[in-house]
Amino acid sequence: MSIDLAQFHRTFFEECFEGIDLMERDLLRMGGGPGGETVNAVFRAAHSIKGGAATFGFAAIASFTHHMETLLDQMRSGTRAISDPAVDLLLRATDALRSLLAAARDGEPLDTARVAGAQAALEAFLGAADAPESTAVAVPAVEQAYLIRFVPAPDLFRSGNDPLLILRELATLGTLETRLDLDTAPAFAECDAESCHMAWSLRLLSSHSRAELQEVFAWVEGSCELDIRLESAAAPPAAVATTGPAVHAVAAPTPRPGEHTVGDGGSIRVGTDKIDALMNLVGELIITQAMLAQLAGALDPVLNEKLLAGLSQLDRNTRLLQEAVMSTRMLPIDSVFSRFPRLVRDLAAKLGKQVRLTTVGESTELDKSVIEKISDPLNHLVRNSLDHGIESPEARSAAGKDAVGTVTLKAAHQGDNILVEVCDDGRGLDRARILAKAREQGIACTDAMSDAEVWQLIFAPGFSTADRVTDVSGRGVGMDVVKKNIAALGGSVELHSSAGRGSRTVIRLPLTLAILDGMSVGVSGEIFILPLSAVIESLQPQAEQVKRVVHQGTVVRVRNEYLPLVDLRQWFGLSGKSRPLHEAIAVIVESEGRKLALQVDELVGQQQVVIKSLEANYRRIRGVSGATILGDGRVSLILDVGAIVRLFSQAQAA
Amino acid sequence: MSRILAVDDSSSMRQMVAFTLSSAGFDVVEAPDGAVALALAQKEKFGLVLADVNMPNMDGISLVRALRSLPEYKFTPLLMLTTESGPEKKQEGKAAGATGWLVKPFNPEQLLNTVKRVLG
Numbered sequence: 001m002s003i004d005l006a007q008f009h010r011t012f013f014e015e016c017f018e019g020i021d022l023m024e025r026d027l028l029r030m031g032g033g034p035g036g037e038t039v040n041a042v043f044r045a046a047h048s049i050k051g052g053a054a055t056f057g058f059a060a061i062a063s064f065t066h067h068m069e070t071l072l073d074q075m076r077s078g079t080r081a082i083s084d085p086a087v088d089l090l091l092r093a094t095d096a097l098r099s100l101l102a103a104a105r106d107g108e109p110l111d112t113a114r115v116a117g118a119q120a121a122l123e124a125f126l127g128a129a130d131a132p133e134s135t136a137v138a139v140p141a142v143e144q145a146y147l148i149r150f151v152p153a154p155d156l157f158r159s160g161n162d163p164l165l166i167l168r169e170l171a172t173l174g175t176l177e178t179r180l181d182l183d184t185a186p187a188f189a190e191c192d193a194e195s196c197h198m199a200w201s202l203r204l205l206s207s208h209s210r211a212e213l214q215e216v217f218a219w220v221e222g223s224c225e226l227d228i229r230l231e232s233a234a235a236p237p238a239a240v241a242t243t244g245p246a247v248h249a250v251a252a253p254t255p256r257p258g259e260h261t262v263g264d265g266g267s268i269r270v271g272t273d274k275i276d277a278l279m280n281l282v283g284e285l286i287i288t289q290a291m292l293a294q295l296a297g298a299l300d301p302v303l304n305e306k307l308l309a310g311l312s313q314l315d316r317n318t319r320l321l322q323e324a325v326m327s328t329r330m331l332p333i334d335s336v337f338s339r340f341p342r343l344v345r346d347l348a349a350k351l352g353k354q355v356r357l358t359t360v361g362e363s364t365e366l367d368k369s370v371i372e373k374i375s376d377p378l379n380h381l382v383r384n385s386l387d388h389g390i391e392s393p394e395a396r397s398a399a400g401k402d403a404v405g406t407v408t409l410k411a412a413h414q415g416d417n418i419l420v421e422v423c424d425d426g427r428g429l430d431r432a433r434i435l436a437k438a439r440e441q442g443i444a445c446t447d448a449m450s451d452a453e454v455w456q457l458i459f460a461p462g463f464s465t466a467d468r469v470t471d472v473s474g475r476g477v478g479m480d481v482v483k484k485n486i487a488a489l490g491g492s493v494e495l496h497s498s499a500g501r502g503s504r505t506v507i508r509l510p511l512t513l514a515i516l517d518g519m520s521v522g523v524s525g526e527i528f529i530l531p532l533s534a535v536i537e538s539l540q541p542q543a544e545q546v547k548r549v550v551h552q553g554t555v556v557r558v559r560n561e562y563l564p565l566v567d568l569r570q571w572f573g574l575s576g577k578s579r580p581l582h583e584a585i586a587v588i589v590e591s592e593g594r595k596l597a598l599q600v601d602e603l604v605g606q607q608q609v610v611i612k613s614l615e616a617n618y619r620r621i622r623g624v625s626g627a628t629i630l631g632d633g634r635v636s637l638i639l640d641v642g643a644i645v646r647l648f649s650q651a652q653a654a
Numbered sequence: 655m656s657r658i659l660a661v662d663d664s665s666s667m668r669q670m671v672a673f674t675l676s677s678a679g680f681d682v683v684e685a686p687d688g689a690v691a692l693a694l695a696q697k698e699k700f701g702l703v704l705a706d707v708n709m710p711n712m713d714g715i716s717l718v719r720a721l722r723s724l725p726e727y728k729f730t731p732l733l734m735l736t737t738e739s740g741p742e743k744k745q746e747g748k749a750a751g752a753t754g755w756l757v758k759p760f761n762p763e764q765l766l767n768t769v770k771r772v773l774g
Contacts, residue, residue, distance in 0.1 A: 003674055003762040012666035044708050048664045051737045054759030055667065062759075158722075160731040160753035165774050194728070219754030222745075 005056050012052050013105045014269070017098070019045040021338060024094050027087050028341040039082065042090075043072040049097070061100050064115065067122040068093050089125055091342070093118045143174070145231035146213060148202040151184070152224045154195035161220050163196065169216050174206025203231070272368065275329055282318075282325050283515065283610035289318045290607065290631035322515065326367070333411045333420070334362035336375050340382055340409060347386045354393050354404040355386060364411035366418055370509055373489055374420065377482040381422040381505050382407060384478065389426030389503055399500065401425070417533055418511060423504040429455060429497035437463065452593035455495035459483040459592075487642055490516070490531070490625065492591055508533070516611050516638065518628075520604040521587060524574040527636045528600075529609055529628060530587060534641035536595065538587040538603060546581050553652075556586055556597045563588065566648055567599040571623070591642040594649065611638060623647060656701030657681040658769070661691040661717065662735065663709040667758075671704060671735075674762040675769060688712025692720050699726045702773060704756075707736045707743060715743075715750045722751030731772040735760075 023045045026038045046069040053061035068090060074080035096111075096118035103110035148170075152163050170176055178200055185197035204213070210228055217226055296304070296311050337359045348355040366374070390396075390405035397403050402425075410421040431454055438445045438457045445457055457463060461480040486493050491509035510516065510533070518529035537558075545557045546565070554565040565586065569578050578584070579601060586597040609628035614621060614637075625640035658680050660671045665686070672682040683700070685691035689711040695703065703721060705714040712720075714734050721727040734747045734755040744755055756768050 003670075003677060005670065005762075008666045008670050008673070011669055015665055041710070044663070044710065047708050047737065048667075051758045052664055052666050054737075055670065055761075157729050159748070159751055160729055160772070162772075162774070165771060168774070169771055219748075222748065 009056060009105075011269070012056050013101060016049050016052065016101050019049050020094050020098055020101070024091065024342055025338050027090050027094070028345060030082055030087055039072065039076045043069065043076050046072055058104050061097070061104060064093075064097060064100060064119055067119065067126060068097070070126060071122065086125070089118075089121055093122055143205055143207045146202075146204045146206060146210070147229055147231050148204060148213070149200075149227040150202060150217070150224060151199040151226075152196045152220065154192075154197065156196045156220060156223050157194060159220070159223060161223070163198065163200070166216060166220065167200065167202070170202070170204060170213070173208045173213065173216070174204050176205075177203040270328075272329075275325070278325050279329065282322050285318055286322060286515070286608065286610055287629050287631070289314055291633065292631075294631035326511070326515075327365075329368050330365035331368050331371050332363045333366050333371065333374075333418075334359075336371055336378060337362050337409050337411070339375070340378075343379065343382065344386065344407060347383065351386060352392065353386065353390050355390055356404050356406050357409070358406060359409045361411040364413060364418060366411075366509070367511065370418075370489055373485060374507070374509070377485045377507070378409070378420065378422065380478060380482050382409070385422060385424040385426065385503070389424040389428075391427050414508075418509045420507040420509065421504060422507075423502060425502040428499045428501055428503050429458070429495065430499070434458065450593075451497070452495075455497060456592055456594075458495065459493070487640075492642055494593060516609050516628075517606070518609045518638065519587070519606050520630075520636065521568075521585075521598075521600040522602040522604050523568045523572070523600050524576040526572075526574060527604055527630060527634065528568065529636055529638040530589065530598070531625075531638070531641060532606060534589045534591055536588045536590050538585055540584070541581055541586050541597075543582050554581075556581075558586075558588060558597070561595070563595050563597045564648065564652070565597045565599055566644065569599070569601075571644075589641045589645070591645040594645050596641075596645050596648060598644075609636075609638065656699060657683055659683050659685060659691060659695060659700040659703045661685045661688065661704065661709070661714065662706040663687055664706070667706065667735075670762070671765060674765050678766055678769075680769070688714060688717035688720075691717055695721055695727065696724070699730075701730070702769065703727075703730065703732045704769075705732065705734055707734055707747070715747055715752075718747060718752045719750040733768065733772065 023042050026042045026045075030038050030042070046065050050062050050065035050069055053059075053065060071080070071086065071090065075082050075086065080086065096115045099111045100115055102108055150163070150166075156163065167176070167178060179202070181199040181201055182197070184199050185191065191197060206213070210230075213228055214226075217224065292311055293315065296308055299308065301308060340359070341357055344355055344357040385407050390407070391399070391401075393403040396405065406425050408421070408423040410419070410423065412419050431451065434454055434457055435445055435447065435449075438460070441460075441463060443457055443460045443463065445454070458479045459482075463479065483493050486507055486509070489509055491507055494506045494508070495503065496506065497503040510531075516529070517532040519532050519535050520527050520529050522528075539558065541556050541558075547555050547557070547562070549555050549562075554567075555562040556565045557563075565581075567578055568574075569576065578599070581599065584599050584601060585603055586599055587603075588595060588597050590596075609630075611626045612628060614624060614627050617627075621637075623640055623644050624637045625643070626638045628636050628638060630636050658675055660668055660675070660682055661684075662668045662671065663686055668684045668686070672684050675682045683694060683698075685694055687709045688705070691703070691705065692712065694700075703717075705717050707714040709717075714736075718732050718734065721730070721732055731753040732751065734744075734752050735758055736743050736747070736755050737758040747755060753772060754768075756765065760768075
């Protein structure tokens with residue numbers, strides 16, 4: 001039978017990379033302390049990779065992992081201490097292993113220097129005493145006659161072995177003559193069907209070596225008397241008495257009928273394209289459902305009672321289906337967080353700082369596509385915290401703080417949003433310095449700006465407060481890119497800071513990129529969708545609440561706060577005349593710490609909308625993040641509140 | 655013919671074992687660790703159990719010991735899939751009640767030969 005092992009390679013690589021991630025995480029956790037279950041887990045991961053690599057024909061990976069396994073085995077058995085050098089070496093080895101695997105998987109050129117370096121370091125550390133096992137090569141031999149005496153112990157069946165199967169195996173090695181010896185058997189009445197009362201005298205004509213013959217009995221070694229000798233050299237064979245029919249105790253009980261259990265679910269791997277297609281279909285279903293709901297609104301509820309009941313059930317099931325499909329795309333954020341211990345460790349060493357990383361809420365689940373895109377921004381924020389936030393141990397001690405700084409990664413659900421935070425207990429943001437730098441770089445700012453507005457300056461393109469460019473962070477292509485990436489995910493970034501106590505960056509992300517909870521508003525007969533997460537409140541302003549301010553347009557006073565008012569009709573250049581303000585509605589929205597009142601004609605309702613990309617179907621429009629199809633089939637634009645707030649303040653500043 | 659239970663925490667190994675055996679006409683059930691395997695084996699009597707040694711949530715040796723103590727598995731072939739070529743693990747496995755072992759790495763042919771050997 002020939003089976004192509006290549007079909008298992010994909011799974012093998014996936015599980016190897018998972019194993020490496022796990023090893024890396026646990027190695028970082030081990031740092032000096034007693035290993036226990038952690039070192040066992042790392043050992044198991046290395047062991048699995050080695051076993052798989054050998055099975056699937058990746059000899060270089062198997063031999064490399066063998067060294068790691070040996071070192072880990074010594075560490076878990078206690079013959080070698082879990083020391084920092086050993087952990088460092090293993091971390092280095094995981095990097096090399098990763099490139100070995102990537103090379104094997106993608107056919108990329110291998111970073112041979114790194115692999116060879118890591119391997120040499122491992123070998124040197126192990127003291128080169130760990131030579132690979134050699135296998136004996138069988139020498140072809142002439143046919144010889146062996147005499148074999150085989151007396152199984154009475155409990156042989158209890159290990160699941162069967163003497164007949166062993167004899168059958170032996171027969172494949174040559175010409176076998178068997179003679180059953182029942183001398184040792186008790187009287188028939190006393191026979192115990194579960195015990196083996198038989199013995200054999202065998203003569204085998206074979207060209208195989210004695211070691212190969214012994215191999216056949218390997219499983220029953222210790223559970224039998226075995227004597228193998230060459231006939232020529234042998235004493236006359238032990239007297240063989242009666243030759244009787246073979247009595248074979250029937251061992252295996254028959255399986256109970258009617259029991260046919262299927263293996264517990266476990267998991268299957270599915271391509272993301274399939275899930276995306278499913279999600280897309282659910283989106284279409286939601287649109288259809290909304291359409292039906294709208295049509296049903298016009299029906300007589302008494303005459304169409306059954307139809308309406310059916311529709312409300314459809315509504316419920318559509319929602320459940322949507323949630324179920326969405327949940328298949330969800331991954332715990334741990335898959336991103338788990339990369340940071342390594343980064344923080346390496347960076348802290350490079351910067352001469354002492355930093356502790358803590359993570360909270362690792363099990364919080366996020367859409368897979370969000371997870372993939374959140375990694376770079378987080379990376380940037382953590383680097384910033386280490387480089388600019390956390391002070392040197394001396395400075396911290398002088399300020400009466402713990403010499404070891406703390407960086408915390410947090411994730412939590414909040415309604416339909418996910419909050420991801422990067423906090424540090426460093427020196428915090430320096431208001432005066434940020435303002436000075438902003439002026440220097442020609443970014444519009446005033447001393448009267450609130451703290452929140454000053455922090456937003458950091459997100460301006462090209463902004464950097466670092467006095468010198470380090471290779472850790474601060475090349476000036478920083479926070480604006482972070483912000484842009486987060487905005488592309490439909491999220492927002494907020495900064496909080498307290499001088500000398502640290503800073504906190506809060507990233508707010510939608511649960512999924514495909515569906516949005518929206519508020520639909522009517523302007524000039526058009527329907528626009530505002531993301532519900534950006535809406536604070538809506539009100540009908542009284543005449544005395546509205547004021548015209550020179551150079552600032554109209555403002556509306558809401559709870560002692562004057563907010564700029566933007567008329568969406570003018571903004572989008574729609575036809576028709578604006579209603580007088582006291583007949584219109586002001587929807588208060590917030591983005592990046594800034595509030596704005598949007599003037600609309602009416603509030604239509606709240607609904608979930610399926611986001612369709614405008615960019616993919618038309619082109620990018622400033623102030624619009626996407627489009628959706630309404631229940632009646634009309635296309636409605638989804639407003640990008642962040643962009644509107646930004647565009648508005650730019651227009652003001654100009 | 656009763657089914658075969660393949661236990662390994664590595665899904666690629668499990669896939670390989672399951673594919674090889676099912677291609678040869680055997681009916682295979684997979685389990686990712688000893689604890690799951692034991693639960694499955696208590697629900698259904700398998701004709702053969704192939705178990706990896708190093709696994710989380712109950713290793714192969716504990717699994718063999720637990721299975722052998724069940725009346726239904728008193729005489730059932732229980733094979734260990736082991737990378738240890740040294741005698742300690744094999745002896746430990748034997749003492750726990752394993753029928754025999756298959757040393758990793760093995761190819762599909764070796765696997766099939768061993769399985770056919772114990773199933774007769």
